[in-house]
Amino acid sequence: MDKILVLDFGGQYNQLIARRVREQHIYAEIRAYNKISADEIKKEGFKGVIFTGGPNSVYDEKSPHYDKAVLDLGIPVLGICYGDQLIAFMAGGTVKSADNSSEYGKTTVYVDENPLFKGVPHESVCFMSHTDFISDAPEGFEIIAHTDKCPVAAMCDKKRKIYGVQFHPEVTHTVFGKEMLRNFLFDICKCNADWKMESFIESSVEKYKEELKDKKILLALSGGVDSSVAAVLLHKAVGKNLTCVFVDHGLLRKDEGDFVEKTFKEKFGMNLIRVNAEERFLTKLRGVTEPEKKRKIIGEEFIRVFEDEAKTLGRIDILAQGTIYPDVVESGKGDSAVIKSHHNVGGLPDIMSFERIIEPLRDLFKDEVREVGEKLGIPHELVWRQPFPGPGLAVRIIGEITKEKADLLREADAIFREEIAKAGIESEVSQYFAVLTDLRSVGVMGDARTYGYTVALRAVTTDDFMTAEWSRLPYEVLEKSSSRITNEVAGVSRVVYDITSKPPATVEWE
Ligand code: XMP
Numbered sequence: 001m002d003k004i005l006v007l008d009f010g011g012q013y014n015q016l017i018a019r020r021v022r023e024q025h026i027y028a029e030i031r032a033y034n035k036i037s038a039d040e041i042k043k044e045g046f047k048g049v050i051f052t053g054g055p056n057s058v059y060d061e062k063s064p065h066y067d068k069a070v071l072d073l074g075i076p077v078l079g080i081c082y083g084d085q086l087i088a089f090m091a092g093g094t095v096k097s098a099d100n101s102s103e104y105g106k107t108t109v110y111v112d113e114n115p116l117f118k119g120v121p122h123e124s125v126c127f128m129s130h131t132d133f134i135s136d137a138p139e140g141f142e143i144i145a146h147t148d149k150c151p152v153a154a155m156c157d158k159k160r161k162i163y164g165v166q167f168h169p170e171v172t173h174t175v176f177g178k179e180m181l182r183n184f185l186f187d188i189c190k191c192n193a194d195w196k197m198e199s200f201i202e203s204s205v206e207k208y209k210e211e212l213k214d215k216k217i218l219l220a221l222s223g224g225v226d227s228s229v230a231a232v233l234l235h236k237a238v239g240k241n242l243t244c245v246f247v248d249h250g251l252l253r254k255d256e257g258d259f260v261e262k263t264f265k266e267k268f269g270m271n272l273i274r275v276n277a278e279e280r281f282l283t284k285l286r287g288v289t290e291p292e293k294k295r296k297i298i299g300e301e302f303i304r305v306f307e308d309e310a311k312t313l314g315r316i317d318i319l320a321q322g323t324i325y326p327d328v329v330e331s332g333k334g335d336s337a338v339i340k341s342h343h344n345v346g347g348l349p350d351i352m353s354f355e356r357i358i359e360p361l362r363d364l365f366k367d368e369v370r371e372v373g374e375k376l377g378i379p380h381e382l383v384w385r386q387p388f389p390g391p392g393l394a395v396r397i398i399g400e401i402t403k404e405k406a407d408l409l410r411e412a413d414a415i416f417r418e419e420i421a422k423a424g425i426e427s428e429v430s431q432y433f434a435v436l437t438d439l440r441s442v443g444v445m446g447d448a449r450t451y452g453y454t455v456a457l458r459a460v461t462t463d464d465f466m467t468a469e470w471s472r473l474p475y476e477v478l479e480k481s482s483s484r485i486t487n488e489v490a491g492v493s494r495v496v497y498d499i500t501s502k503p504p505a506t507v508e509w510e
Contacts, residue, residue, distance in 0.1 A: 001197065002191040003027040005046040009064050009082050011053030015325050017080070017170045019365055020181055023051075025193035028441070030363065038069040048076045048189035050085025053168065057132050058082070058089040058099055061170055066090070076188045077159035078116075081130055084164030088155070091138035091162075101149050105127035106173050108154050111145040116156065116163050118183050120176040126153075126167035127174045133166065133204060161188055197371045201233065204360055208237035210317065217358075219320040221246045221272065222305055223260035226322035228382055229373040231359050234320055235270050236376070242320070243271045245309050248304055250278025250390030251406060254414040259290070277305045285394065285401045291510035294401070298391045314352060323359040324369050386431045387465070395510040399438035404491075409436040409490045412455045419472075419481045420459070427470070429471045432459035434485075435498075435509045443486075443493030452493030460507055468502040 006018050008030050010418035029046075042047060055065035068090045071077060079087040085095045109126040111117040128145075134152040137143050145154035145165070154165045163184065169177035185191045217234060221227045221244040234242050244264060248257040252407065257274065260476075264272045284297050310316060361369050373383040389395055397405050413434040420432055437455040443450040457478070463470035482495040498505075 001027055001194055002047045003029060003045070003195075004189065004190075004191065005041060005044075005049045006030040007036070007049055007051050007066070007083075008032050009054035010056070010223065011051050011080075011082060013080075013168060013170050014052045015365070016074060017052060017362065018048055018171045019368070020178070021185065021494075022195065022368070023464075024182060024185055024191075025195045026185055026191045027199065029196040033064050033066055038067045038073060041070060041075065042073050045142045045412075046075060047191050048078070048185065050184075051077065051079040051086060051306040053081030053083060053129075053326040056082060058085050058095050066143060069162060071157075071159060071162055076184070076186050077163065078188075079164035079169060080161075080170070084155075084166050085132055085134060087162060088134045088152075088216070091141065091157070091502040093134055093141065093152075094137035094154075095132050096135040097132045100129065101133050102131040103147065103149055105129075107147050107149075108168070109145055109167060111148050111154065114144040114154075114156060115158070115187050116144065116154070116165075116180055116325075117300075118185050119186065120245075124170075125173065125175045126177070128167050130166060140306070144419075158387055163188070197368070197375050200469070201236075201375060204233055207238045208358075210357045210367060212238050212241070212358075215317040215355075216313075216315055217242045217318045217320050218313065218316045218354075219322075221242045221260070221264065222322075223252075223256060223372060223382070224388065225366075225383060225385055226259075226324050226327075226361060226369060228264075228378055229369050229376065230265065230320060230322035231270065232268060232376045232378055233360050233372065234358075238406065240271050241271065243313060243316075245306055246272060246274045247305050247309075248274055248276050248278065249298060249305075249392060250276075250403070251281065251298075251394050251401075253388070253393070253417075254410040259382075263382060264371060267377075267379070275305055275309055276278065277301075278303065282401065282403055282406075287400060288397050291395060294394045294510070295389060295391050300392055304389075319354045319357045321357060321359050322361060324361045325363055325365055325485075328362060329478040335389070340354045384427075387510060395508050396433060396435045398508065399507060405436055408453065408489055408491050409434060409455075412436070412492060415484045415488060416457055416481045419477050419478060419484070421478045423474060425477070428461070429459045429473070430462045430465070430468065431507060432457075432471070435459070435510075441494050445493070450493045452491050454496060455489075455492050456496050456498050458498045458501065458507070458508070458509070459483060461503075462507075465507060468507055470499050470501050471495065473497075 004021050006028055008014050018028040056187050062325055107128040108126050110123055111120055131389055137152050137155045141155045141157045143152050143155050147153045156163045217390050219231050221231050229243050261274045264270045284301050288294055371385050393406055416434050437454045438455045458469040459473055460468040461471045483501040485495050
């Protein structure tokens with residue numbers, strides 16, 4: 001299998017570069033610049049090396065540098081942004097810093113004829129993000145692109161197959177970025193496209209089989225996509241040595257707990273412990289109305305329950321987590337072992353001791369995780385499940401939480417989800433759910449006055465959940481949901497639809 005090394009100099013798009021390579025069905029491995037030598041690059045048989053960007057300036061004392069020998073290995077190199085400047089610096093060119101030369105954002109670039117730019121028009125848009133720039137290309141290098149401000153937007157030493165681009169071909173704003181990367185991977189590195197998601201599964205399973213032999217592994221399963229995929233993947237490697245603990249805090253959606261239990265126990269034959277801790281959680285939440293306090297209580301209680309359960313299991317060597325790449329970015333921690341707050345409901349217990357933590361999905365993006373999930377045979381409805389907050393219905397019940405309110409909300413929510421499914425619009429809406437407001441209003445049913453709760457329906461469309469549009473659901477779906485909820489769920493006398501986008505509102509009500 002051909003593989004590409006993404007040599008990490010601390011840039012923000014490193015994973016994206018690896019992902020772009022994987023999209024071409026070529027295996028990419030990311031390594032920190034100080035964790036692999038030029039010799040090892042050769043020995044490990046990489047077909048090409050991509051130097052990533054990075055926040056530094058090559059002349060800074062503390063900036064990351066690399067062994068010049070990498071340029072003479074006979075292995076093609078592509079430097080991006082800082083990586084490009086580093087190549088210039090290593091090969092004897094000049095890098096300058098000037099505020100009036102910085103470029104940020106979409107920039108017109110003019111490229112010359114070159115193997116890297118096959119199929120790329122002379123003039124196109126690229127994405128720039130730099131202050132420093134190469135003022136003189138090193139000897140033996142030709143300049144192959146420029147912008148209005150940047151004299152050396154790309155350069156190459158065709159003989160040694162060393163290329164550098166000041167812009168970011170991995171970012172979609174660089175309109176022909178994909179072509180450039182393809183040219184580098186296929187024409188310059190001569191890679192074969194022989195890597196598939198199945199290969200990721202196979203190689204992970206092989207690796208963990210070897211690494212985790214005779215180890216006892218514990219994983220907190222939430223029933224969400226990430227922890228489920230991590231669990232099934234690890235189970236393939238270590239079987240019964242993996243124990244999954246599923247804490248049911250009693251604030252899950254209708255039938256969700258049973259579905260999770262059934263899937264993992266029956267379909268996959270996994271060692272799954274479901275802890276029914278509804279009472280424990282509801283007792284702690286009694287009388288609490290403040291949203292952040294609810295979150296905190298649930299987070300802490302979750303840890304206590306998990307801890308209590310783990311104690312009964314005897315020796316545990318390793319903790320496994322379903323951390324995925326966006327979690328690593330969001331928590332702002334680069335290359336150290338980040339403990340993912342369990343579905344964002346808090347940290348994991350300090351007093352539990354493990355040899356180490358493993359995170360099998362740490363390098364993957366959400367859609368890649370879903371692809372792995374599908375390939376592992378995880379049910380479609382779980383793989384494509386809409387996001388569900390760790391604190392569950394607690395942040396969808398405004399005011400105090402009681403079992404009665406949770407049951408009522410579960411029913412209303414199930415009806416709304418059913419109607420969306422019936423209308424066949426599940427995949428058009430990113431997240432949809434019911435909220436139990438704390439507001440009661442007067443209604444009339446039959447000839448009698450009622451005084452019941454107001455349920456709010458919420459549906460949003462978004463790519464990243466940082467911003468979201470309220471979904472323009474068909475009136476028929478809203479009408480059917482409203483009429484069914486008021487008829488079928490005792491205690492509800494009014495249904496409203498939330499037509500606020502994010503910002504100014506958030507997706508969840510609390
Ligand atoms: P907001 O309400 O912040 O939601 O606009 C954005 C996305 O995050 C989810 N969310 C949470 N997820 N724990 C979680 O695991 C939480 O405390 C939490 N709060 C919000 C929300 O469902 C939406 O997908």
